[in-house]
Amino acid sequence: MSTDADYLAFVNGRMVALRRWAYLLTGDTHQADDLVQDTLTVLYAQWRRVSRAENIDAYAHRVLVRTFLNERRRGWWKVRFLGDVTPEQPGPAPAVEEREVLRDALRRLTARQQAVLVLRFLCDQSVADVANHLNVSEGTVKSQTSHALTALRKILGERPRRLTPEVSQ
Template identity: 45%
Template sequence: MASTAKASVEADYLEFAAARSSALFRIACLLTGDWHLAEDLVQETLGKVYVSWRRVSAADSPSAYADAILVRTFLSYRRKRSSSEMPTGSLPDRGYAADDPGLRLTLLDGLARLPERDRAVLILRYWEDRSVEEAAEALRMSPGTVRVRSLRALRRLRRLLGDQLPQLAEC
């Protein structure tokens, strides 16, 4: 009987992991700007989700829970990384469909130049279309902090993009 329950739990986890891996990878690519590091973050995140699967599966939104683990894993990595390492500025050419690829690359470059927490706020709020409360929970910030960071990060992004902003506003 216990082995049947364990098999059911594992099957649920495997189904979740298969369904959520692509979205986690997309978020990780946006956070890191590095395809290989994004793969590592997703693998580590899915490992943490597996270890905590009973708690994750009982959450109101297991996907949001997994996203929060991914963002915290990314921020932890950034704190631990030595200052001698330099991130790359290129993202993989897979999975992105846009009307204007040049504009998308410009936006991704601008995001990569933002501080990590600002980048995480913008990605969760606008790329992943999360509410302020969901982003706050994932980032372990108050909703007010998420709002302020969103505003400031958008201002920084606009300054970084300069004269490419009118094109961005039309998209």
């Protein structure tokens, strides 16, 4: 099998998972697609070396997370022209309001804090795996998780709460 065929087989087998991770990190389908495309470009450029890695999936996830962190540091400076075509969006899912509130709160965290929470709790990665993806120690992941959760609680506590009728005793 040629290296291009190996690469295409990897991409076809992992595209859904990469897009899910990217969406969880960015919260935007267009940015997620761009993030996956950038990740796949890096993987293709280095495929001869990447294909010899012990765990290609872990390598791909690491590239995806680092690309996300680099984009957040640089800012979203790319210009996109979509023209008059609007992509179809899926219908509303349950708890859309809560998801948007959480997504907005996550955006207010630092990029690394956001990545730690998404990887730990939405992608169900272990502390060791997150440390590997971010190239930091496990202790750093634990402290970043703690700081991020504290910041997230503070952010979510700042939003107005819905008034509920008090129950008389």
